[in-house]
Amino acid sequence: MSERYGSLIVLLASASLASCSVGPDYRPATSGDLALPSTYSDGSVAALDEAGLASWWKRFNDPALDRLVERAISVNLDIVQAQARLRQAREATIQAGADLLPTVSGSGRAGRNVVINGKDSSSFSLGLDADWQVDLFGGNRRAVEAARADEAATGYDLAGVRIAIIAELVTNYVQLRLAQEQLAIAQSTVGYQRDNYDIARWRVQAGLASSLDEQQARTQLAQTEASIPEIRTGIRNALNRIAVLTAEAPGAATAALEPVAPIPAPPTGIAAGFPADTLRQRPDVRSSERDLAAATARIGVAQAQLLPSLSLSGSLGTSALTTGGLFDTIAGSLFAGLSQILFDGGARASRVRAQRAAADGAFAAYRQTILTSLEDVENALVAVSSADERSAQLAIAREAANNSAFLARLQYQSGLTDFQTLSNIETSLLSSSNSLASSRAAQALAVVQLYNALGGGWQTMETNGTGA
Structure with a gap:
């Protein structure tokens, strides 16, 4: 009898696994389907430097920055939270896969029967029960497919958090060095x-x-000195933010960054590659595509619920009455049940209709993410070009203002010009010095923006099955 039951179970399992899953099969969109442009508007046709993209911050050649980024990758609490969400998604995939298998439970009982004025007796029993919901139409398999896509999307979300944290850290580091240089400019000007x-x-x-000359000089000096506390506040804010990004309490943790250091020089000649490269490298695009795959699979899950x-x-x-006789006689039973919902009010x-609508929405979100990513790259390319041009002109202006200030000081000391002329020229020098420093920081920040738009910083991350 057990052989007949075993054959029946094997037959039904084979039929279940061989049957087709209901619902549409997901087909990834191609570049042609998405109508991607062949190149970016700057006309660049250079291939993307994927090795440089993975650790792009190292191209600033700043060891202090490198150490900060590596620490943030290891301990940043936003990244830790995203890693926990990925572990949850992996467990959800395991749980979905468990629905394809039978559930088995065992039981055992032992008792003592007491008979008054009679002979006592013992009783023992063992039992094994199994239940299996046969996946006739592939609903459970579609659920596993959706869970795997969700897991992959969560992995890409983790990658997105990582590149955002890296970009924010580098941005704050550049802003710190800019504020330090502005403080040095202000203190030199005060002198x-x-x-x-x-x-x-x-x-x-x-x-x-x-x-009047004395009062004008006094006013100018006081105004410059008044700007120093605000600059120091900016320095402290940047240090505090860096501490939090590296999972440390603000204060002593960033003491090593307080000595003045130059604004990191950004790399030049960055190749953005092609739009198709951006879609492949941007984790938010890949996450959105996996969300679409999950939504498509859930159509099949919903359709399977309409079927028997x-x-x-x-x-x-x-x-048995003794433990030794427990296996003398074993009884078993096997039942099969077929059910179909006849009426549930629709x-x-x-x-099913709701899930189809969800898939349509996921496709629209996927396309929107693609367009946004292309926009980010285009804006970043313009920012890099504009920052370079602006910095070149401001360097000329700073040199001219410095020469003018030197001559004006000599002329005022010799009585050849009035103080108002000297004041205006020195104000122009202070402004041009700050503008040049800001433009150099803007060059670095534009490069950060570009690498962030290209999706740099996660390519060497362990994805463990996210499809990378």
Whole structure:
């Protein structure tokens, strides 16, 4: 009898596994389906440097920055949370796969029968029960397909968090170095302006100038000194943010960054590759594509609920008055049941329509993510080009303003010009110095924006089955 039951189970299992799954099969869209442009608008046709993209921050050649990024990758709490979500998604895939298999439970019982004025007796029993919901129409297999796609999407979400944290860290590091340079400019300017103030007072005392010069010099000096606390606040804010990004409490953790260091020089000649490269490298695009695959698979899950379901259950059991006789007689049973929902008010059919709508929405979200990614790259390419051009012109302006200020100081000390002329020229020098520093930082930040838009920083990450 057991052989007949075994043959029946094997036959039904084979039929289940061989049957076709209901619902549409997911087919990834091609570049032609998505109508991607062949190149970016800057006309570049250079291939994407994928090795450089993976660790792009190292191209700034700043060891302090490298150490910060490596620490953030290891301990940043946003990344830790994303890693936990990925582990949850993996367990969900395991749970979905378990629905394809039978559930088996065992039981055992022992008792003592007490008979008054009679002979006591013992009883023992063992039992084994199994239930299996046969996946006749592939609904459970579609659920596994959806769970695997969700897991992959969650892996790409982790990659997206990682590249965002790297970009934010590098941005704050550049802003820190910019603020430090602006502080140095302001302090140097205060030194010049204090000398001008002393000269103006001497000239007034000597009767060579009016007190207006002294008051103008005093005003200019005070205004520059007033800007220093705000710059120091910016430095502290950047340090505090860097500490949090590296999972440390603000304060002493970033003391090593307080000594002044130059704004990191960005790499040049970055090749953006082709739009198709961007879709392959951007984790948000790949996550959106996996969301679409999951939504498509869930159409089959919903359709399978409209069809009949087959369940198998069986049991084996034995009982005896002694433990030695438990296996003398074993009895078993096997039952098969077929059920079909006849009326549910249209709920299941509605779920199919709802899931089709969800798949349509997922496809629209996928296309929107693609367009946004292409927009990000185009904007970043323009930002890099504009920052380079602006910085070149501001360097010329800074040199001219410095020469003018040097001549104006000499002329004022010699009485050949008035203080208002000197004040205007030195104000222009301060402005051009700050503008040049800001433009150099903008060059670095534009490169950060470009690498972020290209999806750099996660290519060497262990994805463990996310399809990378």
